[in-house]
Amino acid sequence: MLDVQDLTVVYQDDRGRDVPLVEDISFTVLPREVLCIVGEAGSGKSVTMLAVMGLLPPELHITSGSIRYRGEELVGMPEKRRRALRGKEMGMVFQDPMTALNPVKSVGSQIGRALSVHNRRLAWGDRDQRVAELLASVGVPQPKRRSRLYPHEWSGGMRQRAVIAMAIANSPSLLVADEPTTALDTTVQAQVMEALETARETSDAAMVMITHDLALVAQVADRVAIMYSGSFVETGSVYEIFDSAQHPYTKGLLASILTEYSDTNAAFAIPGSPPAPSQRPEGCAFAPRCTSAGKDAACLERPALLPMPGSGERQRAAACHHPGTELLNAPYAAPAAERAGAR
Template sequence: MTNPVLSVQGLTTEFVTPGGVVKAVNDVSWDLYPGETLGVVGESGSGKSVTAMSILGLVPSPPGRIVAGEILFEGRDLLKMSAKELRKLRGSDIGMIFQDPMTSLNPVLTVGAQITETLRLHNGDLSRAQARTRAIELLALVGVPNPEGRYDQYPHEHSGGMRQRAMIAMAIANDPKVLIADEPTTALDVTIQAQVLEVLKTAQERTNAATVLITHDLGVIAEHADRVVVMYGGKVVEVADVRSIFSAPRHPYTLGLMSSLPRLDVDLHRLDPIPGSPPNLVDLPEGCSFRPRCRVTRGREVCRTTVPPLYDTGPGKGAACHFSEEVPAEMVTVSREMGARLGSGA
């Protein structure tokens, strides 16, 4: 089997706050393989973005600290690298697309200058003229109209969609082996979202980069991911191929996410949200952290007392639920309840 290009093993990242220690990422493990798109999905506060920041060495310290785990890039542990080694890796072998380009781009430098800086930082023999030509080619590649003119403009002179395209151009400038996209379509309207995601797909195909796509949008996951990691309360609760995640989820939280989606095949009058709220990461509940919101637990003691490991649910699949085998039947029940509400006009 192909070795993963990026492997996160037992990663735990905490933040020290006046209210206590926030366990933002709690013993997270997953692998990313060459050429694939791994979707990381979950509610706000589930640990998706902090995982990405931990990989890149961008967790602010203090208050953040990585207290356990390994992050292996082609067999090298990023957590053991010096700051200088990490800076060399970022922007070359690992590219990052942040969720808010307006705060990620330098407002006092032109977009072109920022792309050429990325190019020359990792290619010392590249002249300014060569870097400019390459930057214009990259802007054209990601669909920026009039790339020669846009090259000399500042970020505030670009629309949100154009700024995000410029961020993608910077991320792929040095043909990275891994591309991390953290909520790349946040605050963009639906039409621009689709265009940006298509640009991202084209960029990935051009560089053959393995991609980590972080989002809370299950529609984006269904369209673009090969495999999916579902996070809840700082932990991985399910991992499977994208088809299995949507057709046969094995964790009650994943089932809840599926059930709360609007559907085009039926005329639903009311969505079916997950009851309750995400857990307090300073004071996680005993046992399974999803237990207070779970429709499968039914008050069973093991859910109250024992944190579920990621049980093997099939080749390349896992679910952190003591009763994952009951979830498919529960999915049928949810579908029947939705049908009954539809029939009654509720």
């Protein structure tokens, strides 16, 4: 469905130098598969998928790499062809529905626009009926009446449902969801994710979800890619990542989950902060925060994302000179999959 190889996206600093925001990113998504990209804020998750969707801001540029959708190269594709794919074959649920929706147009007219752009022969009556069906499919009550309302008249959770309805309007084969439950309370998060999963199953789509919610990842993902400072540091199936993480950064993220299995009342916090893109160390980007192996001489060299021994066709990989190393003082009271409530 989607094949990204060696993708690098850069911006120019004040001195005119190219600074990579994401570097040498590679991953694939199979039909009907759910891939979750996980990492701290600023790790490059959204930039990666904006590049895939052809929605990078003007100051960012793809300098190398390949992005293929169903075998068709997207890098360098004419914008007219991109527009034909975007919204029809590839749908995106943006992080903030209030900024994704036009405040001066009704919600229904915006969803209808997503339909008519890709089907100009669609009659107005049929379009309005389809809008109501889409809103109903994502759990919006009284869809015909609510479709005439404006975004500010909808709650946050309902606006997110509207954005999901817009993303699936043309039954895309690939959905990209950029932190779809951010700033929503727990109950509404569950409702929105249920609506998103129902929508994905209805259109039989694959999905790439960007998130930092590991408990959510455990419930919905087939495969997981852990991203740190612009690069993937570990990839594998959801079971491999949660049950036997290899990279210390992944272990630190898992240790931060507080559940009934936790042996402490305080969440674990990885020491330090991610480096700014222009200030990344030349070696392992995580080394300054790694409390156990970060001072090893090998960590002065950048580790490659290499397959783990015994990995199958969909290779499990980790970018670490000491895979399996744990961060010191990180609590591991029970298997991570149990603590996160994995399916």
